Structures are given as structure tokens and as C-alpha cells.
Amino acid sequence: MASNFNSIWDEFNVPIRIFIKRRVNNEQDVEDILQNVFIKIYNNIDNLYKLNIHAWVYKVTRNTIIDYYRMRKHEFDLSEFKEDILPYENLDEDTVIRDISQCLIMMIQYLPEKYKQALTLTEVKNISQKELAYEAGLSVSGAKSRVQRARILLKEDFLSCCSLETDERGNIFGYELKNKECNFCKS
Structure with a gap:
């Protein structure tokens, strides 16, 4: 499981970080979101062989970014958030x-x-x-x-x-x- 997770980290760490940075301005928040995405990947690693991994990882990332904005809704209006959430490599x-x-x-x-x-x-x-x-x-x-x-x-x-x-x-x-x-x- 660890080597499988490490290979996913190696493949997706940079593209997912870029993907998040395009949508979130604060570097610390980018790191937090990236960490949350990889926690979700780690928790579901046993089921990933059944899925299109690329599509699933980007879907999890999109949802995690949306959750981030929902949690911060009191700071700004969520309706102003444009969902220009296209994957760095839109494999889906x-x-x-x-x-x-x-x-x-x-x-x-x-x-x-x-x-x-x-x-x-x-x-x-x-x-x-x-x-x-x-x-x-x-x-x-x-x-x-x-x-x-x-x-x-x-x-x-x-x-x-x-x-x-x-x-x-x-x-x-x-x-x-x-x-x-x-x-x-x-x-």
C-alpha cells in the first residue's frame, strides 16, 4: 500500500498543487488542500484499482477546493467563486x-x-x-x-x-x- 501511495504522490503531487494554486491564492491554504486531497487518496487507496485514478483524483481535488470555499463562506460570497475547475491534465x-x-x-x-x-x-x-x-x-x-x-x-x-x-x-x-x-x- 505504501509503495502504491508513493507512486500516486510522485505522479500527482506537482499537477495537483498547480491545479489548486490556480484556484486558491493563499499558499498555506494550497498546502492544506493538497494535504486533505492526499489524505482522502490514502484512505481510499484500496479501492483505487477499480477506478479511473486520474479522473477520481481530480474529482476529489475539485470537491476539496469547493469544501474549502464553503468553509470560508463567511469571509466572502461563495457565488462569486467561479468554478473554473479544469484539471491540469483533463484526462476525464x-x-x-x-x-x-x-x-x-x-x-x-x-x-x-x-x-x-x-x-x-x-x-x-x-x-x-x-x-x-x-x-x-x-x-x-x-x-x-x-x-x-x-x-x-x-x-x-x-x-x-x-x-x-x-x-x-x-x-x-x-x-x-x-x-x-x-x-x-x-x-
């Missing part, structure tokens, strides 16, 4: 994007037919909006409007089901199911 990004993509593809199937067709052709099959206009017998501006309207409907459906976690640049790094009865997205 593909999984998040894949999960969200599967959810969105399922949601597209339930859009009204004209919007379903517009998104399926342009976003899933990657044809141009000009080609969509030809296929659907629309003007190019009509096709663009249809795609935009379809995207808006899809976004409304998705956001009624899930909350996205994004950084300050709008990059998605996670999502959480808002509506437990959503049949499209399973977290």
Missing part, C-alpha cells in the same frame, strides 16, 4: 463529452421533425447548412434559422435535465443531473 474530459453527446443525441430524437432533421444532418452527420437548405428545400438563411432554433430547443431540454459545469471560457468539464426523472442523461 473525453468521458464527460461522450456522456453529454449521448444524452444530446437521444434528446434530438424527441425534437419536432424539422428540428430533428436539421440537427441530425448538420451536427451529427456534419453536412453544411447550405446542403441542409438544399435537402430541406429551404433558403440558406432559412436553414441557418432552423438550425439555430433547433439548438435553442435542444439547449432548453438539456438544461432542464442537467446543470453544466464550465470554466470561465465556457469549456465544459462536468455536468450534474438536475432532474432525476430525466430519461436521457444518466450521471
